[in-house]
Amino acid sequence: MNLLSFMMLYLARHPQKVAELRDDPVKLQRSAEEMFRRFPVVSDARMVTRDMEFHGVEMKQGELILLPTALHGLDDKANTCPWDLDFGRKKMAHSTFGQGPHRCAGMHLARMEVIVTLQEWLRAIPEFRLAPDAKPTYQAGIIAAVEGVPLEWTPA
Numbered sequence: 572m573n574l575l576s577f578m579m580l581y582l583a584r585h586p587q588k589v590a591e592l593r594d595d596p597v598k599l600q601r602s603a604e605e606m607f608r609r610f611p612v613v614s615d616a617r618m619v620t621r622d623m624e625f626h627g628v629e630m631k632q633g634e635l636i637l638l639p640t641a642l643h644g645l646d647d648k649a650n651t652c653p654w655d656l657d658f659g660r661k662k663m664a665h666s667t668f669g670q671g672p673h674r675c676a677g678m679h680l681a682r683m684e685v686i687v688t689l690q691e692w693l694r695a696i697p698e699f700r701l702a703p704d705a706k707p708t709y710q711a712g713i714i715a716a717v718e719g720v721p722l723e724w725t726p727a
């Protein structure tokens with residue numbers, strides 16, 4: 572839900588990106604991964620189980636650490652022009668679904684949800700925009716959120 576909110580807000584503000592998806596069903600399918608890279612909503616949390624040093628950082632047993640997955644996919648050392656939504660991106664790296672043994676068990680379902688949402692939305696809705704009086708508000712946390720994303724369009 573939160574990823575879809577970020578995605579729809581972006582698309583409402585970038586109609587040329589929507590046009591790319593309307594024109595090319597294959598590009599639409601491939602766009603899902605770029606959506607996950609660009610809108611990484613989850614931060615992993617961990618408790619340190621023993622005193623240790625990790626890449627020069629001292630960590631003590633019992634400390635809580637937050638690992639924002641955004642730091643990977645939006646790092647310009649990992650992806651060129653990381654803030655751009657580029658459906659033709661050749662090389663891509665992100666950790667939106669985490670890494671290691673706890674990597675998201677639902678990532679394939681999540682990908683399918685993005686693709687089907689885009690397919691069905693674009694089939695039913697003509698060019699759309701953010702309502703002029705909209706004031707989206709952002710919330711940080713373990714799951715980032717954006718609320719207040721009213722969309723408008725002119726019925727065909």
Ligand code: HEM
Binds near residue numbers: 668673676
């Ligand atoms: C935008 C969609 C999603 C994102 C960004 C996402 C992200 C993540 C991340 C980062 C983790 C790792 C958490 C950690 O290491 O502490 C995770 C774990 C998990 N996710 Fe997702 N997820 C998404 C959708 C889903 C869906 C749709 C399902 C199931 C229907 C799901 C089920 C799970 C489960 C069961 C785990 C725990 C795996 C484990 O601990 O072994 N996720 N997810």
